[in-house]
Amino acid sequence: xxxxxxxxxxxxxxxxxxxxxxxxxxxxxxxxxxxxxxxxxxxxxxxxxxxxxxxxxxxxxxxxxxxxxxxxxxxxxxxxxxxxxxxxxxxxxxxxxxxxxxx
Amino acid sequence: xxxxxxxxxxxxxxxxxxxxxxxxxxxxxxxxxxxxxxxxxxxxxxxxxxxxxxxxxxxxxxxxxxxxxxxxxxxxxxxxxxxxxxxxxxxxxxxxxxxxxxxxxxxxxxxxxxxxxxxxxxxx
Numbered sequence: 001x002x003x004x005x006x007x008x009x010x011x012x013x014x015x016x017x018x019x020x021x022x023x024x025x026x027x028x029x030x031x032x033x034x035x036x037x038x039x040x041x042x043x044x045x046x047x048x049x050x051x052x053x054x055x056x057x058x059x060x061x062x063x064x065x066x067x068x069x070x071x072x073x074x075x076x077x078x079x080x081x082x083x084x085x086x087x088x089x090x091x092x093x094x095x096x097x098x099x100x101x102x103x
Numbered sequence: 104x105x106x107x108x109x110x111x112x113x114x115x116x117x118x119x120x121x122x123x124x125x126x127x128x129x130x131x132x133x134x135x136x137x138x139x140x141x142x143x144x145x146x147x148x149x150x151x152x153x154x155x156x157x158x159x160x161x162x163x164x165x166x167x168x169x170x171x172x173x174x175x176x177x178x179x180x181x182x183x184x185x186x187x188x189x190x191x192x193x194x195x196x197x198x199x200x201x202x203x204x205x206x207x208x209x210x211x212x213x214x215x216x217x218x219x220x221x222x223x224x225x226x227x
Contacts (some may be wrong), residue, residue, distance in 0.1 A: 001120070024151045025115040054122070055195040056147050058155075085140040092203045093196055 002026060005033050013044045020053040022059035031062040038069055044076040060095060067099065075089055078102065104171040113153065113160040113181065114126055121166065122147050125177070128168055132175060134223060141204040142177075148197040149179045149217045157215065159183035173226040174206070181215040186226040188212075 003026035006017040014037050022030055032065075034045070045066070070077040079101045080091070090096040109124060111117050122143040129139050141177065150164060162182035169176040192198050202208055203220035 021119060023115070023118050023147060024154060025118055054147075056144065056151055057200060058151060059195065085137070086174065089144065089200060093199055 003029060005030060007033070007037060009041070009043075013046055013048045014041055015053060017022065017048045021054040022052065022062070023054065023056045024058045027058040027062045028054075030059065031065065034062075034066050038066075038073070038075075042073060042075070045070065045078070047077070047079045049079060049082040049086055051079060052083065054084055055089060057093075060089065060093060063099070064095070076100070107168040107170070109166040109168075110163045111166070113150075113162065113164050113183065115154060115211060118147055118150060121150060121164075125168075126167075128170070129175060129221070132170055132223070133226075134175075134221070138221060138224070145201050145204050145219055146177065146179070148200050149219070150200075152191075152195060152197040152217070153179070153181040153215070156187055156199070157181055157183055157185045157221075158193070159185050172223075174220050174222045175216065176220045178216055178218040183215070185215075186212075 002020055003022060004019040006019065008015050016034060016037070018030060025099065040044070067077055077100065079099050081103065082101060087096070090099065107128065111121060125142050125146045126139045129142050134142070153164070154160070160183060165180045165182055167178045189212065201219065206222045207220040210217045
């Protein structure tokens, strides 16, 4: 399984849905797509983890870089619908305290 | 004890193959879904650690699985030349994750190997 990325604009917020696995091979694609959307739209982002099956430390690093970019532009980043096995990694690394995560 | 060896190119595109192979083996040996999810993360983070910290990639990864009744011991060796520093271990998110999820974790910087164990819950 590789990675597909769906995105849509709703109420001036970009909703991004990664489908599949984010690892050292696929994380550059996620970073490029989301950074392009931020450049184009300059608006808040919701990342929907409903179909995110796997993420590794490089994927978490990409999310951190997106978070920093959003902070620089005074925009909000929210992460929703993470599966328990994915949330576990946010917990281990302490990133659950950095990101705005809701079920 | 059964021993299985996987020799696979040190390329990021093979990471999903390594995860799939590992999950299949642990599933065959009766590990539950949560344990298998942990295995996928640990094995992937070890390979990611080597890719990020040891740039040479002409030689393969050699991954060995020692299958016991109550546990599996996995050793990942990066067969490439080069050196790993102690500092790379201290500042790495991969290592934090591996330490948290594995039952026993060891590394040998000189031989560029990382070993971990995963115990089967409820089997002595």
